[in-house]
Amino acid sequence: MNRIEANNIYKEFYVKSQHENVLNGITIDFQQGQTYAITGVSGTGKSTLLHILAGLEEPTSGQVLLDGKNIFQFDNKSRNHFLNKQVGLLFQQPYLIKELSVLENVMVPGLIAQKSFEECKKRAGQLLQQVGLEHKKEQLPMSLSGGQQQRVAFARALFNKPTFLLADEPTGNLDITTGKKMIELLLQLVVENNMGLIISSHDKYVAEQMEQIFVLQDGMLK
Numbered sequence: 001m002n003r004i005e006a007n008n009i010y011k012e013f014y015v016k017s018q019h020e021n022v023l024n025g026i027t028i029d030f031q032q033g034q035t036y037a038i039t040g041v042s043g044t045g046k047s048t049l050l051h052i053l054a055g056l057e058e059p060t061s062g063q064v065l066l067d068g069k070n071i072f073q074f075d076n077k078s079r080n081h082f083l084n085k086q087v088g089l090l091f092q093q094p095y096l097i098k099e100l101s102v103l104e105n106v107m108v109p110g111l112i113a114q115k116s117f118e119e120c121k122k123r124a125g126q127l128l129q130q131v132g133l134e135h136k137k138e139q140l141p142m143s144l145s146g147g148q149q150q151r152v153a154f155a156r157a158l159f160n161k162p163t164f165l166l167a168d169e170p171t172g173n174l175d176i177t178t179g180k181k182m183i184e185l186l187l188q189l190v191v192e193n194n195m196g197l198i199i200s201s202h203d204k205y206v207a208e209q210m211e212q213i214f215v216l217q218d219g220m221l222k
């Protein structure tokens, strides 16, 4: 059983001699196959926490452990495996590659994992169908709406069936109906693939679909 453990995480930012304590001692345990919501007002540190859990940003102090191993002390091979297979991060912004088609964007994680081009194309097509965008697959991301781009990012984050999916405001750009569909898709994957799901959201409905709800306030989870 995979688990991600955050141990006494602190994060401070210094910008132009301004100092901000964003996370003030976060300790929490996430289990594979379970669902978690992190809520809290804007600017409270939700994205910062998810980036740290995904290994993209180092905490000022404290550790993130995957099955007891510190993710910031991985060698290159373990780090690549962690980023490509174990944790999928769905950023608050879609960050699609603007020169690649929608289909090619979704294929990228598979190509990095050295799967065959044909296999990647097939899986990317299936994922685009699941997020309702198969008809847009040949287009460039810029020609899609914000919500459509977010759904392409969804498909890309799911490509390698991550053990944990960290989703930062996944329904932020979506209408209520499409947002509900995306949450249903994620919850289906939790069951089918025993995926762990950690979502940050302002949306009460989205948060309430998760088994555990935490509020990030004053740098601490409550």
Ligand SMILES: Nc1ncnc2c1ncn2[C@@H]1O[C@H](COP(=O)(O)OP(=O)(O)OP(=O)(O)O)[C@@H](O)[C@H]1O
Pocket (backbone or CB within 6 Å): 013, 014, 015, 020, 022, 040, 041, 042, 043, 044, 045, 046, 047, 048, 049, 092
């Ligand atoms: N790279 C950075 N450098 C300096 N300050 C940062 C950096 N990233 C985040 N911050 C600061 O940390 C605080 C928390 O930001 P964060 O993006 O984690 O909030 P959030 O809870 O995700 O907000 P939102 O709900 O608006 O997405 C903010 O005050 C922000 O200015």
Ligand SMILES: [Mg+2]
Pocket (backbone or CB within 6 Å): 046, 047, 048, 092, 168
């Ligand atoms: Mg955020």
